[in-house]
Amino acid sequence: MSEATHRGSCLCGTIRFEIEGKLGPFGFCHCTTCRKASGTAFTANSSVQRENLRFLSGEETIRRFESSPGKYRCFCPTCGSPIYKEMDDTPGVIRIRLGILDTEVGAKPQAHAFWGEKADWYDDPGDMPVYEAWAPVLKGK
Numbered sequence: 001m002s003e004a005t006h007r008g009s010c011l012c013g014t015i016r017f018e019i020e021g022k023l024g025p026f027g028f029c030h031c032t033t034c035r036k037a038s039g040t041a042f043t044a045n046s047s048v049q050r051e052n053l054r055f056l057s058g059e060e061t062i063r064r065f066e067s068s069p070g071k072y073r074c075f076c077p078t079c080g081s082p083i084y085k086e087m088d089d090t091p092g093v094i095r096i097r098l099g100i101l102d103t104e105v106g107a108k109p110q111a112h113a114f115w116g117e118k119a120d121w122y123d124d125p126g127d128m129p130v131y132e133a134w135a136p137v138l139k140g141k
């Protein structure tokens with residue numbers, strides 16, 4: 001058995017998983033649905049090949065919510081932690097929520113996406129490029 005690169009879990013610990021290999025590039029998404037799904041100003045998600053994600057416990061408990069057609073936000077029904085997002089148009093790829101990782105990400109965010117939908121109480125882009133909608137360096141929303 002090979003060593004997993006990353007491990008993560010939900011807040012209550014029911015759902016635990018590991019990821020092999022590198023995480024894809026990520027940024028902060030300020031879109032309205034990400035804000036509602038996270039309860040805060042933005043999300044940070046990274047693309048992972050589904051075959052590189054292995055659940056250690058709790059996979060059968062995960063609930064899915066179709067937040068827009070063909071896009072599913074998957075979360076723990078006990079504690080509400082968002083786990084990942086998956087899309088019908090990118091089969092085999094999921095977008096893992098970086099905030100639930102227990103291991104270090106080992107990379108920095110690269111852009112702000114959907115700045116045009118951001119919360120009025122967050123306005124410091126730091127030194128990252130800002131995109132009103134999709135960020136070219138990032139995939140997905």
Ligand SMILES: [Zn+2]
Nearest residue numbers: 010012076079
């Ligand atoms: Zn949980």
Ligand SMILES: [Zn+2]
Nearest residue numbers: 029031034141
């Ligand atoms: Zn978003």
